[in-house]
Amino acid sequence: MTTTTSDTRVYLVGGGIASLAAAVFLIRDAGLHGENIRILEELPVVGGALDGTGDPGRGFVARGGRMLEEEAYVCLWDLLETIPTLTDPDKTVKDEVWEFSRKWSSHAGARLIDRDHKILDAADLGLDLRDKAELVRLLALPEHVIGARRIDEFFSDHFFATNFWAMWRTTFAFQNWHSAIELKRYMLRFAQELPRIHTPAGVRRTRLHQYDSIVRPIQQWLADRGVVTEHGTTVTDADFTGDAVSGRRITALRVVRDGRPGTYELGEHDYAFLTLGSMTADAAYGADDRAPELIRDKRDGAFRLWEAIARKAPDFGRPNTFCGRTPRRHPLRALQHRRGAGHHPGQPQHRCHMGRRRPPGVPGADLVGARGDGRVLRRLRRAAGALGPPGRTSRTGAHGGGLMTGNMTAAPVGGLVATPLSAACADVLAQAEHACIGVGPFNSYFSVGRIRQIAQWAYERFAQVDFFVPDGPSAYTLQALGYPPERAEWKARRQGQ
Ligand SMILES: Cc1cc2nc3c(=O)[nH]c(=O)nc-3n(C[C@H](O)[C@H](O)[C@H](O)COP(=O)(O)OP(=O)(O)OC[C@H]3O[C@@H](n4cnc5c(N)ncnc54)[C@H](O)[C@@H]3O)c2cc1C
Structure with a gap:
C-alpha cells in the first residue's frame, strides 16, 4: 500500500476471516482510518465459514472447527495478538487460546478403532518403504509436473490402508480422489504434525466456539475503530480499468442492497479486496426429519461474483473448477446441535450441505x-x-x-x-x-x-x-x-x- 492518502477508502467484499483480518492489518500496520473501511457482507452475520448461530432455545450450530496449531497459523496468531477478549480487555485472544490449550490439551487415547471396536496402536503409522518412497516422490515433484492428477494416482493400495492415511485424511478432510497438489501443500504445511498426529496434541482449542472466541472479538475491535459492516449487501460485479500487464484497478463495485441495485465508485487511491468463492456458499441445514435443501442455482454471491469478473478476463481464473465440476465437491456434514448450556447425547443432529454440489450418497x-x-x-x-x-x-x-x-x-x-x-x-x-x-x-x-x-x-x-x-x-x-x-x-x- 504505497499510494494511500488520508482519504483512502477500502472496500472489503465479504465478512469472513480474510476480510476481518485485512481490516485489522490495514488499521494496525498500514495506518488506515477505520471509518474509511467498509465491509460488504450479504449475510446478516460476519465470520463466513467461521460461523456460529442460534440461541439457547433453538440450539446452536457451528459448521466446523478449525484445527488451529502453533506453527502453521502464524498470521492468525499475529492477528489475535492484537485483539483483546470480550471478557478481559487485558488479555489477548491469542493468550486466551494458548492458555486454554495448555490446560485442555488434546490427547486422544483411541485415535483409531477397528471394525471389531479394538483400539489400534495409532502411533504406528504403518508406512512401508514403498509408501515412504511414494510420499517423498510427491513432495519432491514440482506442482507443474503433478498437474491436475489425483492423490490415488500417486500411491499404491497399501498406502491407503495405513494408519497414517486414516489419520491424515480424517484430520485434514482428504478423499483419495482429491488433488495431489493439495495433499502436497498440506503435507509441507503440516509436516510438524506427523509425530503427534495420533493424539493429536498439536491442535489448539478456543475456549468458546470459534465464532464467539475469534470472530466476535475482532468484530468488536473493528467497530470500536469505526469500521462499518454493511450487511444485506451482495456485490455482484466489479468494473476494471487496465489489463493484466499494465495492472488493473477496480473503478466500481456493483452491489444489490435490500433487493435494489447500487454502485460504489472507487477513486484512484481507493482499494477493494474481494473474497471470491466460499466453502460455505449456499449452505443449507437439515434435521433428523428433514434433508437439507440441495441448492443448485448459486443463490449466494460468492461464486456469482467470481463468475462475473472471470467473464471479463481469463486471468481471473476458472471458478467452475471450484463450484461446478463435480457432485463430489458438495460435502455433507452431520453436526451436533447443541441446546441450552450443555450437550447431551441423543440431541438432534443437524445435517448441512456445504459448497455447491450434491454429496455422494445423497438422493437427487x-x-x-x-x-x-x-x-x-x-x-x-x-x-x-x-x-x-x-x-x-x-x-x-x-x-x-x-x-x-x-x-x-x-x-x-x-x-x-x-x-x-x-x-x-x-x-x-x-x-x-x-x-x-x-x-x-x-x-x-x-x-x-x-x-x-x-x-x-x-x-x-x-x-x-x-x-x-x-x-x-x-x-x-x-x-x-x-x-x-x-x-x-x-x-x-x-x-x-
Ligand atoms: C467445516 C469446516 C472446517 C474447516 N477446517 C479448517 C481447518 O481445520 N483449518 C483451516 O485452516 N481451515 C479450515 N476451514 C477453512 C476455513 O474456515 C476457511 O478457509 C476460512 O474461514 C475462509 O475464510 P474467508 O474469509 O476466505 O471466506 P469465507 O469464510 O467463506 O467468507 C466469505 C464471506 O464473504 C461473503 N461473501 C462472499 N461473496 C460475497 C459477495 N459477492 N457479496 C457479499 N458478501 C459475499 C460470504 O457471505 C461470507 O460471509 C474449514 C472450513 C469448514 C467449513
Missing part, C-alpha cells in the same frame, strides 16, 4: 426413462442400486416417462475417457453442469455393468445427470427393419417392460 441424481418400467429402465435401476442405497421411483404420467432417483458412492471410476469432438464440446465438458446420457434399447453395449460405469463417471463430474431411454421411438426403427407396425410397437413396448 436423476435417471430419466421414456417409459416407467422398461427393461432398460430396470437395468438403470439395478445400476443405480449398485451405486448406493435404493432410490425412489416415481412416474411422470403425462408423458408416460419414469423418473428414478439414484444414489451414488464415492468409489473411484476407471476405464472411461471422454474425448470432446470440438472446442465447444470441451468447454461444455469442462463446465460439467449437466450430462444427458442416451441409453439405446436393444443395444447389448448397455449392460448393467456398463451403465453403472458410465453413471459413476458422470456422477463424479456433473452437477446433474439424466439418462434418456428412447424405447418408444425405437418402434420406428423396428418398422424400418421390416417389422409390421403393430409388432414393432409391441416389441418396443416389451423392451420397455
Whole structure:
C-alpha cells in the first residue's frame, strides 16, 4: 500500500476471516482510518465459514472447527495478538487460546478403532518403504509436473490402508480422489504434525466456539475503530480499468442492497479486496426429519461474483473448477446441535450441505426413462442400486416417462475417457453442469455393468445427470427393419417392460 492518502477508502467484499483480518492489518500496520473501511457482507452475520448461530432455545450450530496449531497459523496468531477478549480487555485472544490449550490439551487415547471396536496402536503409522518412497516422490515433484492428477494416482493400495492415511485424511478432510497438489501443500504445511498426529496434541482449542472466541472479538475491535459492516449487501460485479500487464484497478463495485441495485465508485487511491468463492456458499441445514435443501442455482454471491469478473478476463481464473465440476465437491456434514448450556447425547443432529454440489450418497441424481418400467429402465435401476442405497421411483404420467432417483458412492471410476469432438464440446465438458446420457434399447453395449460405469463417471463430474431411454421411438426403427407396425410397437413396448 504505497499510494494511500488520508482519504483512502477500502472496500472489503465479504465478512469472513480474510476480510476481518485485512481490516485489522490495514488499521494496525498500514495506518488506515477505520471509518474509511467498509465491509460488504450479504449475510446478516460476519465470520463466513467461521460461523456460529442460534440461541439457547433453538440450539446452536457451528459448521466446523478449525484445527488451529502453533506453527502453521502464524498470521492468525499475529492477528489475535492484537485483539483483546470480550471478557478481559487485558488479555489477548491469542493468550486466551494458548492458555486454554495448555490446560485442555488434546490427547486422544483411541485415535483409531477397528471394525471389531479394538483400539489400534495409532502411533504406528504403518508406512512401508514403498509408501515412504511414494510420499517423498510427491513432495519432491514440482506442482507443474503433478498437474491436475489425483492423490490415488500417486500411491499404491497399501498406502491407503495405513494408519497414517486414516489419520491424515480424517484430520485434514482428504478423499483419495482429491488433488495431489493439495495433499502436497498440506503435507509441507503440516509436516510438524506427523509425530503427534495420533493424539493429536498439536491442535489448539478456543475456549468458546470459534465464532464467539475469534470472530466476535475482532468484530468488536473493528467497530470500536469505526469500521462499518454493511450487511444485506451482495456485490455482484466489479468494473476494471487496465489489463493484466499494465495492472488493473477496480473503478466500481456493483452491489444489490435490500433487493435494489447500487454502485460504489472507487477513486484512484481507493482499494477493494474481494473474497471470491466460499466453502460455505449456499449452505443449507437439515434435521433428523428433514434433508437439507440441495441448492443448485448459486443463490449466494460468492461464486456469482467470481463468475462475473472471470467473464471479463481469463486471468481471473476458472471458478467452475471450484463450484461446478463435480457432485463430489458438495460435502455433507452431520453436526451436533447443541441446546441450552450443555450437550447431551441423543440431541438432534443437524445435517448441512456445504459448497455447491450434491454429496455422494445423497438422493437427487436423476435417471430419466421414456417409459416407467422398461427393461432398460430396470437395468438403470439395478445400476443405480449398485451405486448406493435404493432410490425412489416415481412416474411422470403425462408423458408416460419414469423418473428414478439414484444414489451414488464415492468409489473411484476407471476405464472411461471422454474425448470432446470440438472446442465447444470441451468447454461444455469442462463446465460439467449437466450430462444427458442416451441409453439405446436393444443395444447389448448397455449392460448393467456398463451403465453403472458410465453413471459413476458422470456422477463424479456433473452437477446433474439424466439418462434418456428412447424405447418408444425405437418402434420406428423396428418398422424400418421390416417389422409390421403393430409388432414393432409391441416389441418396443416389451423392451420397455
Ligand atoms: C467445516 C469446516 C472446517 C474447516 N477446517 C479448517 C481447518 O481445520 N483449518 C483451516 O485452516 N481451515 C479450515 N476451514 C477453512 C476455513 O474456515 C476457511 O478457509 C476460512 O474461514 C475462509 O475464510 P474467508 O474469509 O476466505 O471466506 P469465507 O469464510 O467463506 O467468507 C466469505 C464471506 O464473504 C461473503 N461473501 C462472499 N461473496 C460475497 C459477495 N459477492 N457479496 C457479499 N458478501 C459475499 C460470504 O457471505 C461470507 O460471509 C474449514 C472450513 C469448514 C467449513
